[in-house]
Amino acid sequence: MKDPTALYLFSSPVFWVVVAIIIYSAGTFFPFIYAKNYMAESEFFDLYDMIHDPLYIIRNLIFAFAMLQKTNSKKSSYMAYCKKIPKP
Amino acid sequence: MILLQSSLPSVSSALFFGTMGMLALAIGLIVFIVFHQRRVIRYQVQLQEMEEEQQKILLNASIRWQEEERQKIAADLHDDAGPLLATARLYLNENLVHQDISTQLQSIYNAKQIIDDTIQLIRNISHSLMPPTLKNFGLESAVNDLFQKISGSGVVNASCRFHDYRQRLRPEQELLIFRIIQELVNNILKHSSASFIHVTQNYNEDKFFIRLHHDGRGITQADFDRLNKSSLGLGLKNIQSRTKVLQAKIEFERDLSQTYFKVTLEVPVEDYEMIS
Known part of the structure; x- marks a missing residue:
């Protein structure tokens, strides 16, 4: 707890x-509940798509961002590993 | 089915607003966590800054104390030892050989007396810098010695009792503890107008306790913290920096009966083996 750098959340992929997960789950909570009974209705289906698809895209974008964070933090150790390899 | 169809618009609005509400809740939660985290970080940084500030004050105090000590030694040597030796030199000048034997003897006797005084003075200075009893016989003897000198004045009744001092601590630890006791006693003599000072020592669970009681005007922990942060109280800052070096804890408190003040010094000592 003493080291404040350990508390910066934005750099953590987790x-x-x-x-x-929170945004996707919260956004799709009601569509998934109603889906079982109303999926046959085209009007509901349109609305379902309108809500679900952007959330799905946003979720995947954030996942991608998290993975990028992971790559960034790993890059340093990879670079260190590269530096360790003796040059011919 | 008919029932379902008739309720579709309401379902659509429920779906829309419900989703919006859930999203707002989720985003609110995330924003709250982020802001809370930021506040925690800011608090931590502030805490660190305060700690650094405190360290700086202590460092300044110790440097200032060192300078004052040097000045004191320089003044002692310059004002006392210098003139004494100069006087001795006057008695032993070249004209002495041309004078009669009784004057020569008198001059030599005077010079010897002055040199003896100078030796005593220099011994006093060196003893005040590093008490030989502490080095040779340990903390108990040094504190006893100090307290006997104080009691000898007849103004304050100083006594000490070491209950569990069967083995000596490391020399640097003993010196630091002795300096803390010395500073505390000095402060009591200077400011508190106490009639008695009593020191007890105990050892319990890897901790070496020194407790000091006196019946004069004392300070409490709050006063100690306040004086430590201000520019006043050089001696107290020295006590604080010494306790830091010892990794010890010091606590100033007023006794429950409100009749006397108590200072407790708690020094952790892992390698202190009890000899039964």
């Missing part, structure tokens, strides 16, 4: 994964 934070972004959790954010994506």
Whole structure:
């Protein structure tokens, strides 16, 4: 707890994964509940798509962002590993 | 089915507003967590800054104390030892050989007396810098010695009792503890107009306790913290920096009966083995 750098959430991929899951789950909570009974209705289906698809895209974008964070943090150790390899 | 169809618009609006509500809740939660985290970070940074500030004050105090100590030694040597040796030199000048034997003897005797005084003075200075009893015989003897000197004045009744001092601590620890006791006693003599000072020592669960009681005007922990943060109280800052070096805890409190003040010094000592 003493080191404040350990508390910056934005650089943590886990934070972004959790954010994506929370937003997707919260947004699709009602559409999924109503889906069983109303999926046959085209009007409902349109609305379902209108809500679900953007959330799905947003979730995947945030996942991608989280993965990028992971790659960024791993890059340093990979670079260190590269530096360790003796040059011919 | 008919029932379902008739309720479709209401379902659509429920779906829309429900989803919006859920999203608002989720985003609110995330924003709250982020802001809370930021506040925690800001608090931590503030705490660190305060700690650094405190460290700086302590460092300044110790440097200032060192300078004052040097000035004191320089003043002692310059004002006392210098003139004494100069006087001795006067008695032993070249004209001495041309004078009669009784004057020569008198001059030599005077010079010897002055040199003896100077030796005593220099011994006093060196003892005040580093008490030889502490180095040779340990903390108990040094504190006893100090308290006997204080009691000898007849103004304050100083006594000490070491209950569990069967083995000596490391020399640097003993010196630091002795300096803290010395500073505390100095403060009591200077400010509190106490009639008695009593020091007890105990050892319990890897901790070496020194408790000091006196019946004069004392300070409590709040006063100690306040004086430590202000520019006043050089001696107290020295106590604080010494306790930090010892990784010890010091606590100033007023006794429950409100008749006397108590200072507790708690020094952790892992390698202190009890000899039964």
